[in-house]
Amino acid sequence: MILKLSKRNFLIVCFTFLFSCISFANDDSAVEEKPAFNINETIFGHIGDNHDWHMWDYNGHAVGFPLPVILVNTNPFSIDVFMSSEFEHGHKTVTKGDHTYKMVAKEMGGQDIFYVENGEVTDKGPLDFSITKNVFTLFLVAIIMLVMFIGCARAYKRRPGQAPKGFQAWLEPVILFIKEDVIEPNLGRHADKYTPYLLTVFFFIWISNMMGLIPFFPGSANLTGNIAVTFVLAVFTLLITNFSGNKEYWKDIFCMPGLPWPLIPIMAVVEVIGIFTKPFALMIRLFANITAGHIIVLSLTSLIFIFGTLAIAPVSVFFVMFMDVLELFVAALQAYIFTMLSALFIGLAMPEGHEA
C-alpha cells in the first residue's frame, strides 16, 4: 500500500517537474546568445581541485568563499600566505615581497599559480601548499572522524562492559566487521598491530567518499577521487607492508626457494616490480572508481544544459538518483576493498613459512 502510494507520489513529482520545466524552458528561450556550454570545463572543474569554494552563480557573479593560498618559494626560501580572493578568479596578479603570482585555470580543472616576471606569465611557479577545496574537505573529514571515534570511545568508557547504545551501537558492528572479517583473516596473530591503521584507512576512505557524494557545501569535493590522496594512502600501505616484511618475504622476492638458479635474477626483478604494482593498483583503483562516479553524475546533470531544456531534468534526476545510490554502495565497497587489500598485502609480507 505504502509502496503504491509512494510510487504514485513519485510520478506526480516527476510530472510536476516536467511541466514546470517546459514552462521554464519557454521563458528561457527568450534570452538568447548565452555562451556555449562547455561540458569538459564544467565536469573537470568539479573533478579537479580549486583555490576557492564556488557554490553557485548569482547574476553572473560566483557565490562562494575564498580559501587560503600558501606558496613556498624555494630560491630563496620564503612562504607567502594570502586569501585566494586576492586573485579575483585569476583576473589579477598578486605581488608579495619579491614575487608576483598569477593564478591560471588549468585545462582539466583547477588552477596553477605561476610567477609573473616583467609583466609576462612564466611557466614556473612556487610550490603550492594552499588550503584548497580538497585540503579543506580533508580537514573536515579529519575533524568528523576525531569527533566520531573519540565520542565513541567516550561512550565505551562511560558504560564499561555494557551493551553498546546509540551511535556507538551503530559503529561497533562496522568496526567489528572490519576487525574480524577483513583484518584478522588476513593478518592472523599479527592483526592487533595493524588494526588501528587499517580501521583508520577504512573510515577515512568511506567518509571521504560519502562527503564527495554530497552535492553542496560541506561535501562535493572529489577528495578520494584525487590521485594525490590515494597516492599517499597507497604509499602508507607500501611502507607498512615492506617494513613489516619478514625474512621469508624478502627471501621469496630475491631468492625464491625451489627456483632454478638462472631464473632467480629475472624473478627478483619481477618481484621487485610487484612490490610497487600492488599499492599502485590500490591507488589507481580508488582514484578511478570515485572519479568515474563523479564524472557520470556530472555528465547526467549536464544533459540538462547540453539539451538546453529542463524537459530532460526528470530523466537526469532519475538517472542521477540511480547513480547516487550506486555510488553510495561504491563508497563503502571501495573503502572495504582498499582496507582488505592493504591487510592482504601486509599479511603476505609475513608468510608463516617452514621455520616461522
Added chain:
Amino acid sequence: MDLVTPGIGLVFWTTVTFLLVVFLLIKFAWKPVLGMINERNKSIEDALQLAEKTKAEMAQLQADNERIIAEARKERDNLLKEAREMKDQMIAQAKAEASAEANKIMAAAKVSIENEKNQAMQDLKSQVATLSFEIAEKVIGKELENKKVSDEIIAESIKNLKFN
C-alpha cells in the same frame, strides 16, 4: 595528465592530516574502543563459563542432596527398626524377669508355707500328745509313778505319730 599527477600541496596535507588522525585515533579512540570490546568479550565469556560451572555445581549439589536425603531416610529406617527391636527385647526381658521373680516368690512362699505347716504340725503333735497324755492320765486315774518312763513313752508316741 593533470588529473593523474599528484599535486605536492595535497600530498603534503594528506600525509600530515592522515598521520595526525591515525595517531590521535590510536591514542584516543582505537585503543580504548578495542580494549573495551576485548574486555567485554572476555567478561561475557567468563560469565558464560561461570554459568556453565555453576550449572554443573548445582547438578552436583542436587545429586548430593538426593544422596543425603536417601541416606537420612535409610538411617531413620534403621533407627526405627533398632528401636522396635529394642522395645521387643525389653518387653521380653521384662517378662522373663517378672516371671523369674514370680517363680522365686512362689518358691519362697512354698518353702515358708511348708515350714509353717511343719511347725504347726509339730505344735499340733505336741498338743495332741499332751492332750492324749492328760486324757490317758485321767483315764487311768492315777499318775504313773515313773514320770521318766511316761515321758519317754510320750516322746516315743509323738515320734511315731504321723498325720496323713
